[in-house]
Amino acid sequence: MKQKKEKRYSFARETFARLFKNKLAVFGLFVLCVLVLTAIFADQIAPYSYDEMDLLNAYQFPCKGHIFGTDEFGRDIFSRVVYGSRISLKVGFIAVSISVVVGGLLGAVAGYYGGWTDNLIMRAMDVIMSIPATLLAISIAAALGAGLTNLMIATGIASIPTYARIVRASVLGIKEQEFVEAAKAVGTRDFTILRKHILPNCLAPIIVQATLGVAFAILTAAGLSFIGLGIEPPTPEWGAMLSNARTYIRDYSYMCLFPGLAIAITIFSLNVLGDGLRDALDPKLRQ
Amino acid sequence: MNDFLRIEDLTVEYRSGRRHVHAVNSLDLQVGEGEALGFVGETGAGKTTTALSILRILPNPPAKVLSGKVIFKGQDLFQLSEREMRAIRGEEIAMIFQDPMTSLDPVKTVGDQICEMIQLHQRCSKKEAWQKAGDMLETVGIDRNRAGEYPHQFSGGMKQRVVIAIALSCRPSLLIADEPTTALDVTIQAQILELMKDLKKQYQSSMIMITHDLGIVAEICDNVAIMYAGCVLEYGSVFEIYKDPRHPYTRALFDSIPDVNRDQERLKVINGLPPDPTDIPAGCPFHPRCPHCMERCKTEKPEAVHLNETHWVKCFLAREEGRRAHE
Amino acid sequence: MSEPLLEVRHLKKYFPTKSGMLHAVDDVSFSIEEGKTLGLVGESGCGKSTTGRVILRLHEATDGEVLYRGKNILELSPREMREMRRKMQIVFQDPYSSLNPRMSVKSLIEESLLQRSRGMSSAERERRVLAIMDLVGLERRLAHSYPHELDGGRRQRIGIARALILEPEFVVLDEPVSALDVCVQAQILNLLMDLQKELKLTYLFISHNLSVVKHISDQIAVMYLGKLAELADHETIFRDPKHPYTKALLSAIPIPDPTAHPDRIILEGDVASPINPAPGCRFRTRCRWAMPECAESCPELMPNGNSIVACHLYNGGQK
Numbered sequence: 001m002k003q004k005k006e007k008r009y010s011f012a013r014e015t016f017a018r019l020f021k022n023k024l025a026v027f028g029l030f031v032l033c034v035l036v037l038t039a040i041f042a043d044q045i046a047p048y049s050y051d052e053m054d055l056l057n058a059y060q061f062p063c064k065g066h067i068f069g070t071d072e073f074g075r076d077i078f079s080r081v082v083y084g085s086r087i088s089l090k091v092g093f094i095a096v097s098i099s100v101v102v103g104g105l106l107g108a109v110a111g112y113y114g115g116w117t118d119n120l121i122m123r124a125m126d127v128i129m130s131i132p133a134t135l136l137a138i139s140i141a142a143a144l145g146a147g148l149t150n151l152m153i154a155t156g157i158a159s160i161p162t163y164a165r166i167v168r169a170s171v172l173g174i175k176e177q178e179f180v181e182a183a184k185a186v187g188t189r190d191f192t193i194l195r196k197h198i199l200p201n202c203l204a205p206i207i208v209q210a211t212l213g214v215a216f217a218i219l220t221a222a223g224l225s226f227i228g229l230g231i232e233p234p235t236p237e238w239g240a241m242l243s244n245a246r247t248y249i250r251d252y253s254y255m256c257l258f259p260g261l262a263i264a265i266t267i268f269s270l271n272v273l274g275d276g277l278r279d280a281l282d283p284k285l286r287q
Numbered sequence: 288m289n290d291f292l293r294i295e296d297l298t299v300e301y302r303s304g305r306r307h308v309h310a311v312n313s314l315d316l317q318v319g320e321g322e323a324l325g326f327v328g329e330t331g332a333g334k335t336t337t338a339l340s341i342l343r344i345l346p347n348p349p350a351k352v353l354s355g356k357v358i359f360k361g362q363d364l365f366q367l368s369e370r371e372m373r374a375i376r377g378e379e380i381a382m383i384f385q386d387p388m389t390s391l392d393p394v395k396t397v398g399d400q401i402c403e404m405i406q407l408h409q410r411c412s413k414k415e416a417w418q419k420a421g422d423m424l425e426t427v428g429i430d431r432n433r434a435g436e437y438p439h440q441f442s443g444g445m446k447q448r449v450v451i452a453i454a455l456s457c458r459p460s461l462l463i464a465d466e467p468t469t470a471l472d473v474t475i476q477a478q479i480l481e482l483m484k485d486l487k488k489q490y491q492s493s494m495i496m497i498t499h500d501l502g503i504v505a506e507i508c509d510n511v512a513i514m515y516a517g518c519v520l521e522y523g524s525v526f527e528i529y530k531d532p533r534h535p536y537t538r539a540l541f542d543s544i545p546d547v548n549r550d551q552e553r554l555k556v557i558n559g560l561p562p563d564p565t566d567i568p569a570g571c572p573f574h575p576r577c578p579h580c581m582e583r584c585k586t587e588k589p590e591a592v593h594l595n596e597t598h599w600v601k602c603f604l605a606r607e608e609g610r611r612a613h614e
Numbered sequence: 615m616s617e618p619l620l621e622v623r624h625l626k627k628y629f630p631t632k633s634g635m636l637h638a639v640d641d642v643s644f645s646i647e648e649g650k651t652l653g654l655v656g657e658s659g660c661g662k663s664t665t666g667r668v669i670l671r672l673h674e675a676t677d678g679e680v681l682y683r684g685k686n687i688l689e690l691s692p693r694e695m696r697e698m699r700r701k702m703q704i705v706f707q708d709p710y711s712s713l714n715p716r717m718s719v720k721s722l723i724e725e726s727l728l729q730r731s732r733g734m735s736s737a738e739r740e741r742r743v744l745a746i747m748d749l750v751g752l753e754r755r756l757a758h759s760y761p762h763e764l765d766g767g768r769r770q771r772i773g774i775a776r777a778l779i780l781e782p783e784f785v786v787l788d789e790p791v792s793a794l795d796v797c798v799q800a801q802i803l804n805l806l807m808d809l810q811k812e813l814k815l816t817y818l819f820i821s822h823n824l825s826v827v828k829h830i831s832d833q834i835a836v837m838y839l840g841k842l843a844e845l846a847d848h849e850t851i852f853r854d855p856k857h858p859y860t861k862a863l864l865s866a867i868p869i870p871d872p873t874a875h876p877d878r879i880i881l882e883g884d885v886a887s888p889i890n891p892a893p894g895c896r897f898r899t900r901c902r903w904a905m906p907e908c909a910e911s912c913p914e915l916m917p918n919g920n921s922i923v924a925c926h927l928y929n930g931g932q933k
Binding site: 329330442444445472473474475476477478480481499500501502503504505506525526529530539540541542543544545546547548553554555556557560561 | 658874885
């Protein structure tokens with residue numbers, strides 16, 4: 001057991017060593033760390049509370065007291081963006097985890113066993129896919145009721161088919177390779193083959209898709225919040241803030257700018273990090 | 288020595304990051320008119336790189352020709368413009384690739400693919416070209432009525448025939464065949480080799496046959512160049528090389544093939560591995576694996592020793608053996 | 615004559631395809647004695663690899679029996695079969711795709727031990743891995759390398775080590791040297807022969823290369839389109855080939871001697887499709903001696919001299 005730990009450690013260390021050679025990926029990782037820290041220490045960072053209204057100071061352009069300005073109720077946008085990182089990151093990551101785990105498992109089983117198992121799972125996925133993802137999320141959220149948890153579940157379920165398809169496709173390719181047959185020949189159990197040989201080899205497309213998925217989840221959650229099925233109004237959420245601010249885009253464009261920028265930066269850093277991870281995880285590129 | 292094709296001091300390198308792969312190292316070689324030269328060597332010996340640099344279709348980057356000349360019919364191909372070079376490719380020098388499955392376009396009929404080649408280099412109507420394409424198919428032993436079919440309707444051997452038909456459609460004076468039968472079964476390989484032998488007689492074109500199979504070379508080639516780590520170690524006619532191999536590497540190569548006609552307990556093997564192309568040993572590239580390695584082999588590059596007009600070998604021992612025989 | 619270790623009886627493997635049944639292996643029977651090597655030769659698509667895989671139950675057979683020390687392994691339960699795999703191993707052709715690129719040399723070789731001997735301590739496993747690496751000629755310092763860092767010969771040694779660490783009795787070698795250069799090929803062939811002597815292994819050596827097969831095998835079986843054409847010891851088959859296909863196959867080998875001018879039999883056309891094959895001899899479409907009866911019935915394997923041949927020429931037909 002001790003042996004195993006040591007090996008894992010060195011594998012992770014090697015992966016990180018390669019990741020750190022990629023400057024863009026390091027930048028992505030850095031930004032993401034900053035965001036996570038912001039979310040954790042939001043109470044300390046934000047100068048105001050996210051729901052503190054000050055109608056006298058509504059519609060203020062960025063100034064000394066409110067570096068991102070204030071919104072229509074006079075709430076400090078900077079504080080709301082800071083607190084919003086909590087909600088958005090949570091929604092993004094948890095929703096994607098739900099879809100990666102469920103979708104990945106379904107896809108792996110479908111691809112590995114084939115035949116009627118495959119047919120059953122993939123036709124079910126087709127049914128889900130035939131409904132537009134946002135619409136599906138809306139219906140699930142409507143059925144489960146509003147709220148943060150339900151929002152994450154709804155967003156997660158909506159993108160399960162995407163992961164199932166991706167994983168199934170790569171499993172289909174990998175299971176034909178001789179090393180899988182070789183594992184069978186030494187008497188390895190199906191589950192071990194899936195876990196040890198097949199899934200690690202389809203990590204790359206999952207990671208790339210998952211980073212894009214976080215973006216999609218954040219946006220879907222925003223959409224749901226907008227129509228009242230997600231976050232309740234005073235809670236700051238970047239998507240919801242963006243949707244609200246749309247009304248004032250002509251006169252008070254800064255209200256859109258900051259939550260928009262927050263989303264864009266998060267997604268950009270996730271994407272470059274995803275690319276970097278994919279390269280770092282590929283042992284063939286190791287030199 | 289005639290001046291049909293002469294390669295002088297060719298050096299090609301692949302660069303990826305800080306790694307420099309020395310694929311071809313000051314290679315000298317000539318091919319006479321109507322002659323078939325066999326290029327023999329292991330994977331990574333630089334056979335294909337040499338062939339691609341003759342046609343100037345090396346992927347650049349990462350490949351880079353560092354020095355050398357390729358003189359074809361009196362002109363240096365490296366000095367030509369891209370436009371002049373295009374005229375030479377296909378019309379003067381044609382190439383057959385290893386894998387017939389991937390070297391044909393799957394969405395075009397084979398007839399169209401031959402026509403395309405003909406019309407690229409010759410002024411003729413579509414109808415004439417189609418006529419010629421049919422003739423070419425017949426030459427390689429395919430019914431001309433199949434010209435309207437797509438590559439997937441042909442078997443592997445038939446596809447390779449189509450590839451040969453395309454290569455020969457402009458009657459090139461030099462044909463480069465890069466492992467043309469490696470992807471095929473033995474009985475199909477025999478068919479293709481038979482066809483190539485016939486065509487060689489019929490067309491009188493020169494040929495460079497790249498292969499790792501010494502049997503194929505014996506059958507089809509006039510001369511052989513033994514390649515190792517990007518240079519030619521020994522060159523001579525097939526009779527000289529097969530009956531009297533002089534370089535230790537050539538000898539070892541012959542020893543390592545199982546002979547159908549002889550019973551051997553064990554195969555003789557060359558110890559070690561081909562050199563890392565990023566770090567080719569100083570002196571004779573073969574010295575770390577050579578059973579007769581001497582001190583000077585480690586530092587000094589052996590020059591070609593001409594044993595007679597056609598046969599030369601880059602080994603210090605050859606001269607000494609010669610001297611001893613002389614004495 | 616000793617008891618055969620492995621006996622294959624009327625083995626069949628059909629694959630359903632859109633255009634009909636693909637007869638990959640069609641009624642193949644042979645046996646291998648303990649400590650000997652049977653070479654299985656044929657062109658691509660003749661079913662030789664499928665035969666090897668069906669014997670190891672990597673594919674399930676359609677029909678037939680595989681007797682291992684007299685016991686039909688096709689009837690074993692999955693649990694019994696897992697136990698059986700300890701004794702029967704396979705080395706694959708492609709040393710590139712048969713090794714998981716994400717595992718180090720040590721973990722690749724160790725994998726089968728982890729599956730088998732759960733109680734084994736890691737020190738003991740390490741000792742066994744290093745011992746087997748020594749045996750197949752892999753330097754110990756490579757234990758933590760990854761397959762893509764190694765050359766083809768070393769990778770194939772990993773494949774061999776992985777197969778041998780469970781101390782099997784029977785090994786299927788599926789084109790183990792086809793992807794290698796001649797010099798490396800010679801090294802691996804020598805290694806396989808040494809290991810056979812040392813560990814008393816029984817081999818089924820599958821290859822398309824007749825000269826390699828001849829070098830390593832005691833007996834050679836020639837396959838054509840899912841059926842055995844001829845079976846004989848390695849000398850007889852080269853000295854006195856009986857089946858027209860064997861003759862053609864032998865004469866097609868290019869001989870590395872410019873003075874030799876072999877009397878070559880060039881086969882016309884291509885291999886017929888193995889999907890829904892017509893009755894009669896599979897080879898008759900390319901055979902120069904095809905007779906009317908070849909189209910009517912499929913020739914049985916019959917003893918003829920020192921060989922066993924499936925051809926009507928020798929079964930009462932005129933030569």
